[in-house]
Amino acid sequence: MMEIYGDKISRLISFSLLYLLSMQPMMARGGLDYREALTKSFLYFEAQRSGHLPYNQRVMWRGHSGLTDGLEQGVDLVGGYYDAGDHVKFGLPMAFTITMLSWSILEYGAEVKNMGEYGHALEAIKWGTDYFIKAHTQPNELWVQVGDGDADHYCWQRPEDMTTSRHAYKIDTENPGSEVAAETAAAMAAASIVFKQSDPHYSHLLLHHAQQLFDFGDKWRGKYDKSVRAVKSYYPSVSGYGDELLWAALWLHWATGSDRYVEYLVENADEFGGTGWAVSEFSWDIKYAGVQVLASKLLMEGGNLTKNQTRKLEEFKSKAEHYLCSCLGKNKDDNNVRRTPAGLLFVRQWNNLQYVVGATFLLTAFSDYLSRSNQQLRCPTGNVPGEELFSFAKLQADYILGSNPEGLSYLVGFGPKFPKQVHHRAASTVAFKEDKGFIGCIQGFDVWYIRRKENPNVLTGAIVGGPNANDAFDDRRGNYMQTEACTYNTAPMVGVFAKLHHLEQKKEEQHHLKQQEQLFEGLQGQRSWM
Template identity: 40%
Template sequence: MFIILIAVTVLSSLVNGDTNIEIIRHWAGGFNGKFCVPISKELKSWKAHLKFDQPIDSVEVWLAEVTKVGDGKEYILTNKAWNGEEHVGDKLCLEFMGHIKEDIVPLGIVYLEELEPSGSTNAHTVPPLTTTPVPHTGGGSPTFHYAEALSNSILFYDAQRSGKLPANNPIKWRGDSALNDGSDVGLDLSGGWYDAGDHVKFGLPLASTTTVLLWGYLQWPDAYKSAGLTDKFFDMIKWPLDYYLKIWRPAEKELYVQIGDGQEDHHFWGRAEDMTMKRPAYKVTTSKPGSDVAGETAASLAAGSIAFKSRDPAYSQKLLSAAKSLYAFGKDYPGIYSASVTAAAGFYVSSGYKDEMCVGAVWLYKATQDKTYLTDAWGYNTNSGAPGFSWDSKTIECQIMLYGIKPSPVMQDVVEGYFRGWLPTGSMTYTPCGFAWKDQWGSTRYNANTVLAALVAADMGLQTLTYRKWGIGQMDYILGQNSKCFSYAIGFGKKYPLSPHHRSASCPDIPEPCSAANLKAKGPSPHLLVGALVGGPDATDAYTDNREDYVHNEVACDYNAGFQSALAGIVHLINTKNYPVPDPSKCPCKGS
């Protein structure tokens, strides 16, 4: 589980080796905690005693065996067979989840039996709370039913599925497609998600999408639970994760990073089910490396292993094993994938690989607590400003995650510096109606990604009220709080795009023909692509619902990723009564 330091109750260490437990997230029904105990002597094994100020129903820990003592005010954590050794100067750091019926912030301490002084009479009492938590920011009334938009986004990803569809497929106008992917290299590489309105499977934006979706879930699982979407999320996210297990071949040190030729694919307008063109498989290898796509895919696999840890332990371990070997491949054979696979360069050219390798290292550290990965992450990190947050630029994601692990004034300034550029007082372009506009290609995508990052940073205590109010204001614009009362998320609100640049949605039901004539056809597409986030307005707030306008009316997997996760963050604020009073909209919706 991905942990960010919020509502921190970190206190100074107590006498006789006691250390305070950090409660880093809480919701109705549970909380996440973390502790770090300094190691003062060589240990071959350890037992950590967690003591709380009130009974806790149960505790889950991935890296230790758990024993409940009495009524649940105390739990004993015992090392696994493989992680008992600790050395002088190290810190034993563990993260855990507690389950309890209320929404509480329990106080707690931890101590190691092995570090207790001889004859100690330490009573190990839970200390009083002496630090200030992340400020409460409630008082506002939600503008929209954000959980509905969250649910819709999952449906969009279901519509993007490639391969043999399951019996529970909710998108009835989609069928099996691209079942022979990988046949040109003698492999089954079917599955995964189509990139956008086309039918190529591009590895780097696909992996980025998956990582960002998992980040949002692991940050705010209560949002999905309260909306009744937990099972649907796992059903959705397992589709690309299963695909990654196919495309990574550790024994051969080969990662398949693209299926389909972009040029050939873009000459075809029709259903995915009707494709007849060749779909070549492209790979990175030891001689033609791709650390960017390897690091990002490893990040998805590692984050997936955390998400599935208690739900499906065997699958979780499979994901983690693949993440480790794939990350090692990216580290040992550095290089940029689009320089190795020129077929990708005309569509998703990569600017570098250190940001993706940093994110891969951080997620593996989160999944394993192996400090080697954390050391790697700091090595890949740069404290320079990030140009944005997208499928190609993960620098701010890396920096936020590292700050969450080890807060420092330097990293705080780096993270806050990114948002200073995005806020209205910074250098970002704003439309007349107050929408932060970075680029004509997917303006909503860049915006929503940064909203996600801002909400996570706010959970850490960084400019909490400012970032939450700004983030909600930007998401409200996307969802319809604008002069046109127009939502850029298809199917949400009263007015939204009806003619996205999406081949399959533009085609009538089989067996009716579909061709380029359907691209140019006037009027709504035959199928409503529910949940898809279109590219968005230009810098003047102008937008036309035109299927042929692939700049502003394209949809893509990476467009929805930050959007969906940011929605989860807003639902979490509502759940925890932290939804703030928003700033007034520059162009409020005044009717339909």
């Protein structure tokens, strides 16, 4: 009798343990914590802030900087973001960063909100758009750079100690710059959609600036690196301005619903290369793949389109499919993106992860567009379901977070092993709040840059340039091709991390329900003796 009773007690204990295990969060049982990745991503944008830092600044090793920006030209240009490890404020990559942050929130805002990070997302976007409002001083005038790249690169100082030139550069009707005008218009239009519900007045203000900037960039066409020679060695426009104008038109259509911008897209599709360029990269410079994916979204959502508009959007979609198929390795004649032996997309050795994150976001977003429209991706080797696009995007994201031969997370501060010598002036130098002693240009190089020790400050949330074509990574401060991080590396991953966490959460809930059912069935079987 005691043996039977003991057996029943043992089984009851087993069911109780099963219940306790079912209550464990997934990350406690192994796997990548995408919630942590997202949370840390927003910290990186705080570390990149220029200007007077707010009271709720969480990255405490940073201080106020660039407080006289624009003073020489009689304009207030305080604020905005440093793009990477130096202290120049470059307008084109900054605007692209804000566009991609906004797109991430527009696609996956509900997921970000459920993770409690929506407020930080809005703050990150607004820090950029507030600066763009300041920089757009006249309808046909936009300040597009603060600081001198050459002088800055000869100096290794904390932003709080800056002694390099803070000369500001602008575009206007006599010195046009269609790329940066249009990209800033795209950023403000995208952000206006984000703020439409929470702050209608601010949303309207952003849209007003976006429309003016688009008209300015379109009416006075010209390459911005011809007008602003100082940017030529750092962020030159290789693709020209056609992609940015098409990109801005699509964002303005999304923001306004006006058919004017669809017509602009259709009328200029061929001339600007939107339906002609079959590309294999997406970046701050080359927007064609983003244009083609956004145009595909417009087509796949249906709506009130004319036959001509539908036909032209189909051409955009065809080029989008070429890009996505090239990432998946499903184009013929070797017309695909290269991969490292471990499967990471590889475009070029200098900051390769910028191309990986762009592809990862576009694959993720397009997989959702396919699912919602009940379609598949058309590749030369055969049709591909949306789930396969997302599975590949997840592989790229997981590689970045540490599932790679080096066992290294390229998202700084994430996981047990990550880059410790990030090429970043502020992170690699003693924090201003700890030591207010002035650090000069040469002193910074002699004392801090050449150190072989890890940085005193962790640049949490930054995504560095990443490994080489053979999956190898050399964590040295001087190896800037691999160890420098940029704002536009992290921005596209915000949406991807949010979606990945949401799906893991759903999977965990299903797992929990299944275990609850097993527990209930087991307890039902014990009624005979209770």
